[in-house]
Amino acid sequence: MFFSAAIAQNKKPLPAYLEVAPAINSINMVMVHDVISPPVAARYYAYAMLGAYQIVSQNNPKVPALASFIKVFSAEKINLPTKNYDYRIASIYCILETGKNMLPSGVSLQDDEDLYVAQLKKNKISPTTIDLSIAVAQQVSAQIINFSKTDHYNQLSAKLRYTPKKGDGYWYPTPPAYLDAVEPNWKILRPMVIDSNTEFKPIAPVKFSKDTTSAFFKQAKEVYDVSKKPTQEQLHIAAFWDCNPFAVTTSGHMSIGFKKISPGGHWMNIAALAVKKLNLDFDQSIQTVTLESVTLMDVFISCWDEKYRSNRIRPETYINRYIDINWKPFLQTPPFPEYTSGHAVVSNSSAEMLTYLLGDHFAYTDDTEIPYGVEPRSFTSFNQAAAEATISRLYGGIHYRDSIEEGNKEGRDVAQNIIEKIKKAGIEPFRK
Helix, strand or coil: CCCCCCCCCCCCCCCHHHCCHHHHHHHHHHHHHHCCCHHHHHHHHHHHHHHHHHHHHHHCCCCCCHHHCCCCCCCCCCCCCCCCCCHHHHHHHHHHHHHHHHCCCHHHHHHHHHHHHHHHHHCCCCHHHHHHHHHHHHHHHHHHHHHHCCCCHHHHHHCCCCCCCCCCCECCCCCCCCCCCCCCCHHHCCCCCCCCCCCCCCCCCCCCCCCCCCHHHHHHHHHHHHHHCCCHHHHHHHHHCCCCCEEEEEECCEEEEEECCCHHHHHHHHHHHHHHHCCCCHHHHHHHHHHHHHHHHHHHHHHHHHHHHHCECCHHHHHHHHCCCCCCCCCCCCCCCCCCCHHHHHHHHHHHHHHHHHCCCCCEEECCCHHHCCCCEEECCHHHHHHHHHHHHHHCCCCCHHHHHHHHHHHHHHHHHHHHHHHHHCCCCCCC
């Protein structure tokens, strides 16, 4: 066993310059600015965290190497300084450095790196330690970026532009902007831990039908009925978990875009706030947030594979055609097929992973949405949060019930597969 089942509490909290949350927030802000789509955001989070984990594992032999659960991972072991070097500073800086060199507007993270160095100097960290730590971060970040170039992401741009399928039951762009489909070829990406994009293929969705007595019509009618008399609590829940990276509002001839954090970014924030509240040591904090990010990348690959296989019509399109031509959902419909629900898949996989690492009885207040005008919400566990996130999509008018229920299962299955593999690698719970 590599870790005790009991959490390794610090005698005092980590200093602010060693907290992972500020670095994650810096990455978040660039992604919001760049309007990074949910699956792409998950990929960036994973690679941004791999370097930090790599540095921790090279410093602490009790931390399993990335290659022990990411079977395709390879990187040369770098020669670390023997003195005047802080691997923790290198790890935090590496998150920023990788984001700087991978994100479209990543150059803006140079300001965050400069502010971080200023923070280190304010905490009386020696210039030599800062310089040596940054040098290590840059070397490891370069290795991670080279590794990222082998996952087939660069092949996406060569794919033909997506054309919606013809047929009544298939997805079609939705108002008000009628945006093109998001990442229809995402299934070609190489996963981090799971074996393939099709490994956790859900059961077929409820069969499309216009018949008012059919199961499909009843699902659409449920969405419609909930939207007609929603409770205030249902509206609060829908708004809190909206996480639409780019919503468009029209006023006359003018269109206004509103940018928000992605679903994966929301759960990265939850992971970062959890490790701080639990007062985990630095190594455990980096492991927790890294494993969350890796889970996000893989579960999005699985989810997007199903979305463009079933290619199912959204409630907004169906209800406008067959129930009420003037109906609008409370939330803006995202630009990709309906089944399975991304929120269901992502939230349940995240809850499974965080519950395994940090325990099932963890109460916390989630303030992720404050910058977007939504008040914090409190939860008694990660699973409670996941359950609320998933049903929020029905309240918001953008998912049918079977998409949510099967998405819940898909997310849990992906996470359990990853958990079994990290168990074999030697990563045990930090808290039961």
